[in-house]
Amino acid sequence: MSRSDLAEVLRAARACDLCAAHLPLGPRPVLRAASGARLLIIGQAPGTRVHESGVPWDDPSGDRLRDWLALDRATFYDESRIAIVPMGFCYPGRDSRGGDAPPRPECAPAWHPSILASLPGVRLTLLVGQYAQKHYLGRRRQKTLSETVRAFADYGPTHVPLPHPSWRNTAWLKRNPWFQVELLPRLRAQVRAIL
Numbered sequence: 001m002s003r004s005d006l007a008e009v010l011r012a013a014r015a016c017d018l019c020a021a022h023l024p025l026g027p028r029p030v031l032r033a034a035s036g037a038r039l040l041i042i043g044q045a046p047g048t049r050v051h052e053s054g055v056p057w058d059d060p061s062g063d064r065l066r067d068w069l070a071l072d073r074a075t076f077y078d079e080s081r082i083a084i085v086p087m088g089f090c091y092p093g094r095d096s097r098g099g100d101a102p103p104r105p106e107c108a109p110a111w112h113p114s115i116l117a118s119l120p121g122v123r124l125t126l127l128v129g130q131y132a133q134k135h136y137l138g139r140r141r142q143k144t145l146s147e148t149v150r151a152f153a154d155y156g157p158t159h160v161p162l163p164h165p166s167w168r169n170t171a172w173l174k175r176n177p178w179f180q181v182e183l184l185p186r187l188r189a190q191v192r193a194i195l
Contacts, residue, residue, distance in 0.1 A: 006035050006118040013089065013111045019104045022092075029089035030056050031115075037083035038121050038194045041065075042136065043128040044164060045088030045103040056084040064165035065128070070188045081195050083122065085115055087131045099168065103131050123194045124157070129164040137161065146176060152183050160187055 010033060017027045030046045041057075049059040057065055057076070066076050076082060088103025089111070095101045116122075127133045130145045137155065142148040148161045155161060163169050163179070173179060 006033065006115070009111075009114045009118060013115065016089065016107075016111070018110055019090070019106045022104060023090050024093040025051055025091050027090050028054065030054055031085050031089050032056060032077070032079040033083035033085060033115060033119060034079045035118060036080050036121055037119050038123050039082045039191060040116070040119060040122045040125040041082065041084045041128060042125060042132040043084070043086045044131050045086050045100065045107075046091045047100055048091060051091035056086070060167060061165045064167075068162070068165060068184055068187065069191050071191065075195065083119055085112065087135060108135055124190060125159050127155075127159055127161045129162075133161045146172070149179065149183070150176075152186075157190070160190070162187075 010031070013031060014029045016029050020027045025048070028046075028051050030050055043057070046056065047059055047061070050056060050062075055077075056062070062076075066073065069076070086103065088107045090104065090107070092101040092104055125136070127136050133141050133145065133148050136159065137148065140155070141161070142151055145161075145163060149163055152160055160183075162183075163172055
């Protein structure tokens with residue numbers, strides 16, 4: 001796929017209203033990509049702050065993710081190097097427990113194949129959260145997110161499963177110190193090497 005093809009797909013994706021009837025704040029697809037990107041981040045879906053700004057990971061979760069990757073904002077948002085293509089491009093609303101609802105199921109099947117096909121230089125894909133892991137690892141993932149992330153070496157060198165960097169997962173991080181001791185140093189080295 002050429003750069004002009006990717007630009008056309010991104011224009012169409014950003015104008016998407018496929019599931020507008022289900023979006024409490026209306027459609028506002030948030031994603032970034034360029035044909036030369038070497039790192040792909042597939043997360044869940046934008047929260048309200050990202051919906052308002054239109055900038056992916058423009059919230060405390062993004063601050064934590066950038067810390068995990070040891071990247072400054074300028075590098076993180078350099079789409080010539082890093083593509084950000086969530087499972088759901090729009091804010092999906094709230095769930096019954098008060099957190100964000102799952103990404104809309106229509107989005108990834110409608111857009112990921114054509115977008116990812118236009119990113120031939122991607123050498124590492126970060127699967128942030130259970131929705132990305134379920135979609136891209138399928139039967140290869142473990143029974144729980146914790147077990148999947150713990151088995152990160154089994155998915156390399158092309159994929160790294162991560163928990164969501166939300167404040168809601170602070171307790172998970174405390175219960176799993178191996179994440180910072182074992183996974184993060186290897187991830188940071190891998191990101192440095194490809195960028």
